[in-house]
Amino acid sequence: MKRKDFFKKGLAGLGTIVAVPALLSACSTEDSEDIKNTNDSNDTGSETDGDCSLSPSETAGPFPIKTPSDLVRENIIGDRSGVALLITLTIQDQSDDCEPLSGVYVDLWHCDAQGDYSEYGGxxxxxxxxxxxxxxxxxxxxxxxxxxxxxxxxxxWYNGRAPHIHIEVLDQNENSIRVTQIAFPKDICDTVYATSDYNGEANTLNESDNVFSDSLDGNMLDSITGNTTDGYTLLKTITV
Incomplete structure (x- = not known):
């Protein structure tokens, strides 16, 4: 889907989201915050083949999606409030010289601003x-x-974990190819968590997190651009 078509279709009906994002311009806002990470580390959390490293294989956690085939959608906000975030993932195939991998499923899930997950609780x-x-x-x-x-x-965020997003990539037959997670830089998190919907500074650092401590370079997002008023745009390449 072309980026402009994604925005036209996906931004409609954002509901209760705080600061309905000017995401069309967030990437080019002059005063936006911009964090970039070059993912070239051969740390113990990533398997390597030349210059093309597999994304770290991580747990799906205690709150995986139960019926992902029922949740085919671009706008996943539902009735939640928080700082807007557009997530664009690029999936590439290590076995094919890291060429882009088309036609595979990407499942994504994460907690809300208060640290709670849907489909679970009580x-x-x-x-x-x-x-x-x-x-x-x-x-x-x-x-x-x-x-x-x-x-x-x-x-x-929630107690014991650094802020994160869960990703699972599956082939066309819905066989899991890779489960991984995305980490966030602390300064961006601190800025977002100072806004009204969040619980203040996270109590677990990336370096102390039991998932990220041995694979942080591979988990860290590639770039995040934006601000708390207009929203953020996150880019991450996942190698499977």
């Missing part, structure tokens, strides 16, 4: 019961450029 792990909700979860199919995009909000 337990010691998450007291708030959202078992009948499906916010902040979605599935897209990669285009000819290997890309899939989601309109969401900036994820919050």
């Amino acid at each position: 337990t010691g792990m998450q007291s708030t019961n959202y078992t009948n909700n499906h916010f902040l979860r979605g599935r897209q199919t990669t285009d000819a450029n290997g890309q899939a995009s989601f309109i969401s909000i900036f994820p919050g």
Whole structure:
């Protein structure tokens, strides 16, 4: 899907999102914050083949999507509030010289601004019961450029984990190819978490996180651009 068509289709009906984003211009806003990470580390969390490193293989966590085929959508916000976030992922195939991988499924999920997940709850792990909700979860199919995009909000955090997004890539037969996670730079998180919908500074650093501590370079997003008023745009390449 062309980027301009994505915005026309996806930004309609954003509901209660805070600061309905000027995401069409967020990438070029002169006073936007811009963080970039060059992912060329051969750390122990990534398998390597020349210059093309597999994205770190990570746990799907305790809150994976239960029925992803029912959640094919670009706008995954639902009724949640928070700072707008456009996520664009590029999936590439290590076995094919890291060429873009088209026609595969990308499942994405993360917690809301308060650190809660949909489809779960009412337990010691998450007291708030959202078992009948499906916010902040979605599935897209990669285009000819290997890309899939989601309109969401900036994820919050919960005790014991650094801020993160879950990703699973599946082939056309829905066989899992890779499960991984995306990490965020602390300064951007601190800025977002100072806004009204969030719970303040996260209590777990990336370096102390039990998932990211041995694979942070491979998990860190490639770039994030924007601000808390207009929203942020996140780019990440996932190698499978």
